[in-house]
Amino acid sequence: xxxxxxxxxxxxxxxxxxxxxxxxxxxxxxxxxxxxxxxxxxxxxxxxxxxxxxxxxxxxxxxxxxxxxxxxxxxxxxxxxxxxxxxxxxxxxxxxxxxxxxxxxxxxxxxxxxxxxxxxxxxxxxxxxxxxxxxxxxxxxxxxxxxxxxxxxxxxxxxxxxxxxxxxxxxxxxxxxxxxxxxxxxxxxxxxxxxxxxxxxxxxxxxxxxxxxxxxxxxxxxxxxxxxxxxxxxxxxxxxxxxxxxxxxxxxxxxxxxxxxxxxxxxxxxxxxxxxxxxxxxxxxxxxxxxxxxxxxxxxxxxxxxxxxxxxxxxxxxxxxxxxxxxxxxxxxxxxxxxxxxxxxxxxxxxxxxxxxxxxxxxxxxxxxxxxxxxxxxxxxxxxxxxxxxxxxxxxxxxxxxxxxxxxxxxxxxxxxxxxxxxxxxxxxxxxxxxxxxxxxxxxxxxxxxxxxxxxxxxxxxxxxxxxxxxx
Amino acid sequence: xxxxxxxxxxxxxxxxxxxxxxxxxxxxxxxxxxxxxxxxxxxxxxxxxxxxxxxxxxxxxxxxxxxxxxxxxxxxxxxxxxxxxxxxxxxxxxxxxxxxxxxxxxxxxxxxxxxxxxxxxxxxxxxxxxxxxxxxxxxxxxxxxxxxxxxxxxxxxxxxxxxxxxxxxxxxxxxxxxxxxxxxxxxxxxxxxxxxxxxxxxxxxxxxxxxxxxxxxxxxxxxxxxxxxxxxxxxxxxxxxxxxxxxxxxxxxxxxxxxxxxxxxxxxxxxxxxxxxxxxxxxxxxxxxxxxxxxxxxxxxxxxxxxxxxxxxxxxxxxxxxxxxxxxxxxxxxxxxxxxxxxxxxxxxxxxxxxxxxxxxxxxxxxxxxxxxxxxxxxxxxxxxxxxxxxxxxxxxxxxxxxxxxxxxxxxxxxxxxxxxxxxxxxxxxxxxxxxxxxxxxxxxxxxxxxxxxxxxxxxxxxxxxxxxxxx
Numbered sequence: 001x002x003x004x005x006x007x008x009x010x011x012x013x014x015x016x017x018x019x020x021x022x023x024x025x026x027x028x029x030x031x032x033x034x035x036x037x038x039x040x041x042x043x044x045x046x047x048x049x050x051x052x053x054x055x056x057x058x059x060x061x062x063x064x065x066x067x068x069x070x071x072x073x074x075x076x077x078x079x080x081x082x083x084x085x086x087x088x089x090x091x092x093x094x095x096x097x098x099x100x101x102x103x104x105x106x107x108x109x110x111x112x113x114x115x116x117x118x119x120x121x122x123x124x125x126x127x128x129x130x131x132x133x134x135x136x137x138x139x140x141x142x143x144x145x146x147x148x149x150x151x152x153x154x155x156x157x158x159x160x161x162x163x164x165x166x167x168x169x170x171x172x173x174x175x176x177x178x179x180x181x182x183x184x185x186x187x188x189x190x191x192x193x194x195x196x197x198x199x200x201x202x203x204x205x206x207x208x209x210x211x212x213x214x215x216x217x218x219x220x221x222x223x224x225x226x227x228x229x230x231x232x233x234x235x236x237x238x239x240x241x242x243x244x245x246x247x248x249x250x251x252x253x254x255x256x257x258x259x260x261x262x263x264x265x266x267x268x269x270x271x272x273x274x275x276x277x278x279x280x281x282x283x284x285x286x287x288x289x290x291x292x293x294x295x296x297x298x299x300x301x302x303x304x305x306x307x308x309x310x311x312x313x314x315x316x317x318x319x320x321x322x323x324x325x326x327x328x329x330x331x332x333x334x335x336x337x338x339x340x341x342x343x344x345x346x347x348x349x350x351x352x353x354x355x356x357x358x359x360x361x362x363x364x365x366x367x368x369x370x371x372x373x374x375x376x377x378x379x380x381x382x383x384x385x386x387x388x389x390x391x392x393x394x395x396x397x398x399x400x401x402x403x404x405x406x407x408x409x410x411x412x413x414x415x416x417x418x419x420x421x422x423x424x425x426x427x428x429x430x431x432x433x434x435x436x437x438x439x440x441x442x443x444x445x446x447x448x449x450x451x452x453x454x455x456x457x458x459x460x461x462x463x464x465x466x467x468x469x470x471x472x
Numbered sequence: 473x474x475x476x477x478x479x480x481x482x483x484x485x486x487x488x489x490x491x492x493x494x495x496x497x498x499x500x501x502x503x504x505x506x507x508x509x510x511x512x513x514x515x516x517x518x519x520x521x522x523x524x525x526x527x528x529x530x531x532x533x534x535x536x537x538x539x540x541x542x543x544x545x546x547x548x549x550x551x552x553x554x555x556x557x558x559x560x561x562x563x564x565x566x567x568x569x570x571x572x573x574x575x576x577x578x579x580x581x582x583x584x585x586x587x588x589x590x591x592x593x594x595x596x597x598x599x600x601x602x603x604x605x606x607x608x609x610x611x612x613x614x615x616x617x618x619x620x621x622x623x624x625x626x627x628x629x630x631x632x633x634x635x636x637x638x639x640x641x642x643x644x645x646x647x648x649x650x651x652x653x654x655x656x657x658x659x660x661x662x663x664x665x666x667x668x669x670x671x672x673x674x675x676x677x678x679x680x681x682x683x684x685x686x687x688x689x690x691x692x693x694x695x696x697x698x699x700x701x702x703x704x705x706x707x708x709x710x711x712x713x714x715x716x717x718x719x720x721x722x723x724x725x726x727x728x729x730x731x732x733x734x735x736x737x738x739x740x741x742x743x744x745x746x747x748x749x750x751x752x753x754x755x756x757x758x759x760x761x762x763x764x765x766x767x768x769x770x771x772x773x774x775x776x777x778x779x780x781x782x783x784x785x786x787x788x789x790x791x792x793x794x795x796x797x798x799x800x801x802x803x804x805x806x807x808x809x810x811x812x813x814x815x816x817x818x819x820x821x822x823x824x825x826x827x828x829x830x831x832x833x834x835x836x837x838x839x840x841x842x843x844x845x846x847x848x849x850x851x852x853x854x855x856x857x858x859x860x861x862x863x864x865x866x867x868x869x870x871x872x873x874x875x876x877x878x879x880x881x882x883x884x885x886x887x888x889x890x891x892x893x894x895x896x897x898x899x900x901x902x903x904x905x906x907x908x909x910x911x912x913x914x915x916x917x918x919x920x921x922x923x924x925x926x927x928x929x930x931x932x933x934x935x936x937x938x939x940x941x942x943x944x
Contacts, residue, residue, distance in 0.1 A: 113913050249909065265912040265920055272920070410893055411909065418886055425882065437721065437883065440737040441585050443915035448737055448744070 004033040004360065007074035009135060010085025010152065011037035011067070012044030014051065014304040015337070016350070020082065021052045022341045023353035025059035029361045030353065034064040038074040039085070044301065045069065047308035054311050058318060058342065075135070076142040080356050083135055084151040086119065087127035087469050090294055096124040096458065103454040105444050106269065107285065109435075112442070113263045114416040117201055118285045118293075120154045122423040123435055124458065126466040129427045132158045134469060136166040147359065149173060149352050155370050156200040157420050159385035163372040165428075172370030172385060173351045174200050176256020182238035183208065183253065186227075187219040197377055197402035200370050200387045201261050202416050204252040204408055220253065234281040234289030242266050242276045242283075251407045260285055262412075264443060303334060317342060355392060364393035377402050379409035384417050432459045476505040476832065479546035481607060482557025482624065483509035483539070484516030486523065486776040487809070488822070492554065493524045494813045495825035497531035501833045502825065506536040510546040511557070516773065517541065519780035526783050530790060530814065543607070548614040552828050555607055556623040558591065559599035559941050562766055568596040568930065575926040577916050578741065579757065581907075584914070585735045586888040589673055590757045590765075592626045594895040595907055596930065598938040601899045604630045606941060608638040619831060621645060621824050627842050628672040629892050631857035635844040637900075644842030644857060645823045646672050648728020654710035655680065655725065658699075659691040669849055669874035672842050672859045673733050674888050676724040676880055692725065706753040706761030714738050714748045714755075723879045732757055734884075736915060775806060789814060827864060836865035849874050851881035856889050904931045 006024070011017045017037065024030050037052065039045035049067040056063040068074060075081055086092075097108035097118075105111070110121040121128065132150070139146050148170040150158050159172035177196045183205070184192055195207035208216045229240045237243060237259045246254045246262050254262070260283060266276040270286055277283030281292060311317070321342055324335045340346050347354065351367050358365045366389060373386040376399045380386055389400040404413065419438075426434035432455050439451045478496070483489045489509065496502050509524060511517035521539040528535040540546060547553055558564075569580035569590075577583070582593040593600065604622070611618050620642040622630050631644035649668045655677070656664055667679035680688045701712045709715060709731045718726045718734050726734070732755060738748040742758055749755030753764060779792070793814055796807045812818050819826065823839050830837045838861060845858045848871045852858055861872040876885065891910075898906035904927050911923045 249905065263909065263913050264917075265909075268919065410890070410897065411906075414890055415887075418882070418890070421882055425878075433721065434883075437735065437737075441735050441915070443913070443917065445736075445915065447740065 002030065002032055002360070004030065004080070004356075005036065005078045006033055006356065007036045007038060007078045007081045009038050009071065009074055009081065009083045011048045012039035012041040013084050014044065014048045015300055016084050016151065017048045018051055018055065018337075018341055019348035019350045020352055021055050021063070021065075022059075023348050023350060024063060025055055025061035026344055026347060027353060027357050030061075030357055032062045032064070035066070036074045036078070037065065037067045038069065038071060039067075040069055042069060044304075047304050050308040050311055051304070054317050055341065058316070059344065071135070071138060072142065075138045075146070078139075078143045078146045079360075080147050080149060080352075081135065081139055081143070082149045082151060082352055083132070085131060086152060087125070087131045088465055090119075090297070092127065092465060093119055093121065095461065096121065099458045099461070100124075100454070103457070104446065104450060105439075105442070105454070107267070107287075109439060109442070109454065109458070111267065111285070112419055112438075114202065114261055114412060115419060116262075116267050116285050117153070117257055117260050118290045120201065122154050122157045122420065123426070123438065124462050125154070126427050126430070126462050127469045128152070128154075129157070129161055129424075130466050130469040132162050133165060136162040136168050136170070139168045140166055144168070147171065147356075149355065150370075151350075151352070154200070156202070156385055156387075156416075157424055159200070159370040160372070160383070160420060161424055161427075163385060164383055170371070171355065172200060172387075173355070174256070174368070174370065174387065175349060175351070176201065176203060176258065177368045177387075178349060179238045179256040179259075180205060180208070183220060186223055186239060187216060189216065189219070192216060195389050195400060195402065196255050196368060197386065197388050197400075197404060198258070198408065199380070199385065199413060199416060199420075201257040202412060203255050203258050203368075203387050204250070204404060205255050206252065206402055206404065208253075217253075220247075224248075229278050231278040231281065231283075234277075234284040234286070234292050237277055237283055240277050240283070245276070249407075250412060251405050261416075303330075358392040359394060362394045364391055366391055369397070371397075377404060379404060379406070380413055381417055381421075384420060430463070435459070474502065474504055474832070476502065476552070476828075477508065477550045478505055478828065479508045479510060479550045479553045481510050481543065481546055481553065481555045483520045484511035484513040485556050486516065486520045487772055488556050488623065489520045490523055490527065490809075490813055491820035491822045492824055493527050493535070493537075494531075495820050495822060496535060497527055497533035498816055498819060499825060499829050502533075502829055504534045504536070507538070508546045508550070509537065509539045510541065510543060511539075512541055514541060516776075519776050522780040522783055523776070526789050527813065530788070531816065543610060544614065547607070547610045547618070550611075550615045550618045551832075552619050552621060552824075553607065553611055553615070554621045554623060554824050555604070557603060558624060559597070559603045560937055562591075562769065564599065564937060565591055565593070567933065568593065571930045571933065572596075572926070575929070576918065576922060577911075577914070577926070579739070579759075581911060581914070581926065581930070583739065583757070584891055584910075586674065586733055586884060587891060588734075588739050588757050589625070589729055589732050590762045592673065594626050594629045594892065595898070595910065596934050597626070598899050598902070598934050599941045600624070600626075601629070601633055601896075602938050602941040604634050605637060608634040608640050608642070611640045612638055616640070619643065619828075621827065622842075623822075623824065626672070628674070628857055628859075628888075629896055631672070631842040632844070632855070632892060633896055633899075635857060636855055642843070643827065644672060644859075645827070646728070646840070646842065646859065647821060647823070648673065648675060648730065649840045649859075650821060651710045651728040651731075652677060652680070655692060658695055658711060659688060661688065661691070664688060667861050667872060667874065668727050668840060669858065669860050669872075669876060670730070670880070671852070671857065671885060671888060671892075673729040674884060675727050675730050675840075675859050676722070676876060677727050678724065678874055678876065680725075689725075692719075696720075701750050703750040703753065703755075706749075706756040706758070706764050709749055709755055712749050712755070717748070721879075722884060723877050733888075775802075830864040831866060834866045836863055838863055841869070843869075849876060851876060851878070852885055853889055853893075856892060902935070907931070 052065045100108035150172045155172040180194045196203040197206045243259045273282030273286040281289035370385045377386045391398040524537045572580035622644045627644040652666045668675040669678045715731045745754030745758040753761035842857045849858045863870040
């Protein structure tokens with residue numbers, strides 16, 4: 001039992017929330033925590049609440065689950081605030097991309113060298129940046145000792161923004177580093193040491209050895225040019241030709257979403273994307289790959305809704321698990337998820353709850369965190385967030401010494417950091433002239449007239465949506 | 473009288489050499505110096521020699537003039553080596569630009585954001601970079617205490633390259649900062665204090681005050697939007713709409729060739745250039761402006777040749793001066809130049825000779841120098857050359873405290889520095905894959921196939937020309 005208050009903002013993201021809740025249920029020392037789920041979508045929030053209570057019941061975790069649409073209630077007195085919310089949701093992403101494409105900017109203006117992930121806007125997401133700051137400033141006021149754990153994208157810009165504009169304790173989390181497993185599977189090792197480092201969605205395999213220190217990169221090299229990559233889904237790109245080509249150029253293997261994030265060389269058009277990321281989708285960030293993803297998301301909402309309704313009507317998660325083989329309509333991914341959620345031995349893989357446990361109960365664990373650099377990785381500006389391996393125990397965080405080669409620093413990190421800083425300055429000053437300067441340098445721009453028309457149509461919308469966040 | 477040995481590499485650039493020689497003639501303490509003129513173009517070198525001797529005679533400067541095509545002879549035992557040579561000459565510039573344009577790269581691939589000056593290549597000038605290093609390494613060997621004064625472009629990359637790759641004493645010189653006068657003339661002040669800083673061809677008016685410290689920027693502001701700019705020649709751009717637009721965006725006035733060096737916004741095509749730099753040329757770096765310039769250069773060679781021949785046949789510079797009003801074919805610029813060369817009270821404005829005098833004779837003077845940063849200007853990487861105001865007396869150089877605003881640092885200097893570093897790395901490693909990465913991100917690139925074809929045609933030529941420099 002404890003007196004922890006843990007808030008989840010954007011809890012309508014049911015799968016993420018279930019993973020967090022089930023992790024909480026499986027950590028005995030976090031039993032009894034007060035969990036406040038917040039979302040502005042009441043229907044989805046309600047479903048999450050039902051499932052959360054059911055999970056707590058199954059595990060006897062005695063969580064005190066509360067749902068609210070009021071952000072103050074989540075934050076006031078919280079010990080940890082997890083944010084997974086996406087301001088404006090997918091319809092916002094669609095809209096800004098649509099306006100961009102109308103003016104000649106394929107995949108929207110946020111698609112830029114070193115930043116192609118489709119829900120990782122940094123030029124048009126003034127609503128999302130405003131939400132980050134709103135939460136952070138509310139934490140400063142109502143829960144100044146709380147940790148703010150940000151899962152919402154863009155983690156790089158978001159962590160940088162909040163860490164430089166407020167004084168709260170913050171860490172950004174992503175799970176891209178799990179993709180190291182793909183490389184381990186490729187070369188057939190089960191036990192290995194690894195390290196990644198860089199900036200979020202721009203991380204590199206800085207260490208990959210056997211347990212007794214033998215470098216495993218030569219093992220990877222044996223597969224160079226020998227893999228026939230056939231992606232099983234649009235996100236299956238860790239061994240795609242892009243990853244190998246990036247490895248060849250940058251000298252280290254790019255890990256996780258980094259593979260989605262290099263230059264226009266791989267993204268110029270659908271044909272190019274298909275060539276590099278594989279048929280039929282051309283990667284997660286093509287028009288086809290992203291459509292696939294969004295359809296999955298809508299399916300998830302529907303299935304969650306069905307689960308929640310069934311549970312409300314008396315079904316239990318145990319029964320769901322026992323009778324899943326009678327549900328031919330349920331995809332394997334879902335069956336696996338239910339099995340994992342209910343497997344008391346298995347954590348979700350999200351880092352948030354183990355991090356909370358390590359901070360609260362002092363259990364030393366290794367994490368991949370996003371925190372402001374301040375000298376942690378040489379060659380990267382001090383005032384931006386790095387993604388780095390760290391050992392956490394209580395409030396003590398030890399960062400692993402992480403070395404990135406000059407090629408990665410000068411040909412990837414520096415231009416990426418520059419883009420982030422310029423994007424954040426444009427947001428902080430609400431200055432579309434700065435955005436225009438970026439777009440003037442964009443390869444898709446044919447004239448200043450085009451830039452002007454784009455800005456004139458896009459930014460009134462961006463600003464209106466931002467105001468909704470600020471004023472609500 | 474003294475024992476100084478001063479070498480000029482690229483002395484076939486007769487106008488530049490005459491300015492240097494006449495300055496030497498006018499500095500009594502440098503009288504008697506041994507001046508070695510070197511060029512690979514023997515005819516032009518011979519003309520320079522004739523004119524140099526004539527200048528020395530006119531002033532009774534007793535310079536010991538020597539001409540040679542052998543670089544060792546210039547450098548061996550020299551105290552100062554001035555380099556103004558352009559490897560490959562204008563035909564090289566034409567050729568690489570032509571290949572670039574053939575593959576769809578308007579004004580050649582070296583034209584990039586923040587680098588549009590047409591004889592300021594940094595991607596295709598491996599011959600020029602090799603020449604810089606060849607000279608510097610020869611100085612290391614044969615004249616280790618000599619100062620290397622580089623006038624040849626690219627001064628930014630060249631100074632950075634030589635300063636990081638060799639241990640010689642080096643300074644890069646440009647005269648862009650004289651353009652401050654245009655602003656002084658505009659607002660009608662004759663006495664004023666000024667300071668510029670940044671990187672070569674990327675310098676900014678960091679101080680502009682009356683002699684008693686009153687800021688003169690508000691005086692400039694009065695002319696904002698009120699100037700009808702009609703350029704008198706393609707280089708007349710200090711008060712062009714570009715300069716004002718850059719001032720508006722970057723917050724400081726761009727000085728000299730900086731105005732030629734911002735983004736594609738001003739350079740996208742001839743029409744755009746004309747709109748920003750003015751009719752009829754569209755600035756110095758358009759196809760029209762550059763043609764004008766090259767024609768001037770050829771005219772200069774011809775006039776120099778006529779002068780030299782006449783002097784060889786017994787005419788004197790004094791007589792030329794006295795009878796210039798009888799030469800209707802001689803343009804005013806030339807008449808002014810002859811008058812200035814012969815005016816014992818007036819120095820050319822080139823900084824080289826005053827710098828030599830300050831170093832040798834300890835006369836403290838102010839210069840605008842290009843030297844490796846190492847903390848001189850905050851916000852700029854330590855390992856690149858900055859252009860900065862400095863006071864020189866003997867070997868002692870005091871750099872003025874120079875502050876650039878974040879807008880200039882983050883939106884101009886940083887991307888410019890990144891380009892320089894990437895370009896220099898490509899050269900040092902002779903790695904066309906690095907060039908390809910830059911070109912993949914270029915707005916003119918439509919496909920990787922285009923990049924490949926460009927590189928395949930361009931770089932065998934670039935490398936062959938480089939080898940000529942290395943092997944000769």
